[in-house]
Amino acid sequence: MTTTALPRADEATPRPLATKHRRPADTLFHAAVLGSVVIALGFLAWLFISILIEGAGTLSTDFLTQKASQRNPSIAGFTNALRGSLVLMMITAFVAIPLGFAAAIYLEKFAPLSRDALVGVARRRERSLRVRLERGEISGVRLALARLWVRIGYGWARIGPPINTAVEVNISNLAAVPSIIYGVLGLALFVSIAGLSKSLLAGGLTLAVLVLPIIIIASREAVRAVPSSIEQGAVALGATRWQAVRKQVLPAALPGMMTGAILAMSRAIGEAAPLIVVGGITFGTAIPSLNPVNAGDQPLFAMPLQIFNWATQTREEFHQLAAAGILVLIGTLVLLNLTAILIRNRFTRRW
């Protein structure tokens, strides 16, 4: 050992502790990171204020109840757009939420994760079949079916996990696909192939496809947040897996899942691009019926579409109408978000 080479660190009589001093690089760095937050929030504030100034004068109950108009800004209103968005949300929620929740529960609780576990299931099936064969309890068609069931078990153990991985990767990919691509899908699938015409129904279904991956991802988080001890406790009391999930896990996860679903809806309500691709820009003054059953032949009106329509007009008055429409849209969004936060704070418990 060559410890002699170093001086003893404490040989010298101790020096006093250094006083605080400016570290310009550190101060600058702190200012820079704080500054980026301030700039981002500053732009947000600027945006709000400018739209408020532009639109506040136009915002009135008349604005909310009058019909849309491309010609006369003084009598133009938002009622078609409001009704259209409401129907769109009903359709989207009705289709996407059940599907999203079901997919989330499946992926979190029943998806084929490990090959070993699945092989174990198949082995147990095989063993019980053998026992029943020896006892002579089974024959004929039922025997053939039971044998097939065993084979399916082994087959699933082989293909299940890779399929599961593919599904997972696929969902995270879908969530990042540009929304306009969903519009292109909706145009081809619902309008051209299914022949739904450029209606609220086609728009709502398109939005449902768009938010489905978002709902799946958010609800999976909620299901995952429920500790597995809850489920194990139920199973230990004699419940089946399915009962344990339905009676214990699902109620505990539901507030979180609803929060995710509402946030997904607030994404859908602001989407304009896919609707334009599906339905073009609707002119005319037909007021959409609020009954979603009739949505198949209702013109495709929606808040963001109406805003876009007005914003691309040349007359200044229409821009004020667009700004007022934006205020209504943002108000709706804030309402949806507050509901989501309320549900999250009121019902979600920490484990």
Add this chain to the structure above:
Amino acid sequence: MLLLGAAATISVFITVGIIFTLIEEGAGFWDNTSVAGFLTGTQWFPNGDLFGVLPLLSASLLIAAIAAVVAVPLGLGSAIYLSEYASEPVRRVIKPILELLAGMPTIVLGFFALFTLTPALRGLGVLPEGRIYNALSAGIVVGLLIVPLIASLSEDAFRAVPRAMREGAYGLGSTKRIVCTRVVFPAALSGVMAAIVLGLSRAIGETMAVTLAAGSQPALTGDPREGMQTITSAIVQISKGEAARGSVQYESVFAIGLVLFVVTLLINIGAIALVRRYRTVYQ
């Protein structure tokens, strides 16, 4: 349970559906336009049967690049501030506000760009007198749009760096800046990269803000002060005119949609791979 599984596999059908329709519905397009001509053509004029994707693609990439210039510093700065500097109460206030920005409908940002930001940039002399549509203000608002995305994903990556690693550095006499730049940032690098890449993919696919602010005049130029048309706004423009099924305009929507899908898909796959990598580092 089988029903649940069926719901999960719907997502696969969506992907298959997207790929199928993009190829199937656009199939007729390739009868008139060669793939090479499409990919190298420098003019996009659907009504004149000129289908060169380059001006659209370059506009999409230019606006995404401007967005990145805005969003990467702001997003990373915000992430560092939130994860390393902000006290818990401050964080609890700022995060929801940033999320509000993230949830802002893009048409709102487009309106802001067109009627507030562009006049302001004109007033500053950045844009020439009378210029309405330009890539710059479109890029800036798209950048603002992805700031929360980059900030939130990067913050997750910073927070995933174990506290022990920070303490080790502080114990050696590092200042907060050094801990941030030399310990936390390098350790979270792959997560940060994933955040940036996802932000880029979002910027390329962004539609309404770009349509409103950058206009609908295709132009193959690198000058951000010019108006230009991106892939997404070209799709909007054709759709607005309600092209009939079977027309070459209708089919061109699917052709450029396919380009957009492939570009964003490649980017997303890269990002997902990066995320998977950083998740496994500290297990």
Add this chain to the structure above:
Amino acid sequence: MADSPATTTDDRLVARSVETPELRTETSDIAPVTTDGKTVVFGCEKVTVHYGRARALEDVSLNIYRNEITALIGPSGCGKSTFLRCLNRMNDLIPGASVDGLVSFHGEDMYAPEVDPVDARRRIGMVFQKPNPFPKSIRENLAFGMKVNGIKPTGERIEKVLREAVLWDEVKDKLDDDAFALSGGQQQRLCIARAIAVEPEVILMDEPCSALDPISTLAIEELMRTLRERYTIVIVTHNMQQAARVSDRTAFFTVKVSEAGRYGVLAEYDGTQQIFQAPKDQRTLDYITGRFG
């Protein structure tokens, strides 16, 4: 956080940038504080720590002497790690933590408003419970602290600290390998080498062996004995045999329950032999004979 302005008119020494450590030799000295012929490094009087409103530690008074190994032992929750973190102002980094009472370093109040905690941490090194090397090469792990403190990380210096930490022979051929590839015991010795590399006067060790196997533990204990000649060492351990084997002095902390909550107090502080053979405090006796709790 924003630094308060440097108090340049103070008759204390004006702060030097940490990037120029060679100035260190030119500083005027302060008189060492001595008791019974021994130099006092840390003097603690009535140190009380709160995390938010919860009290973690109350009224700890003790002196820590130069070139000794002082062990802090006691049951979990007794505040021994909290106390250790007071000695290099590591508690500053925990939001809501506050330290009352006096902690002096060579007779100077460490918590005086003008004292720079970053400089204090540089001079009072720390080794943590779990080995926490940076996800970089062995060489970069050592170079990091050196660069931060303005020491040039030459190959020669790196060899010296690795030899001092008795790690050189094991890693000399793989200095550019990832530090995570080392065994737990090697990683911990690398962390000790990393602490030594910035030339501290004191090394604080927070249960440095609790994540290690017995053989690595022995190696670290051996290392501590050689380091004692050059450094002052304070070690927190839950392992009483370890305290008895390596330390010169032992402070026994225990948990007190009162209306203010559960918090740690110092029960007894004395020479290690005294503590383990003839403790004066009943609580210490109960603990070391295994009758505690």
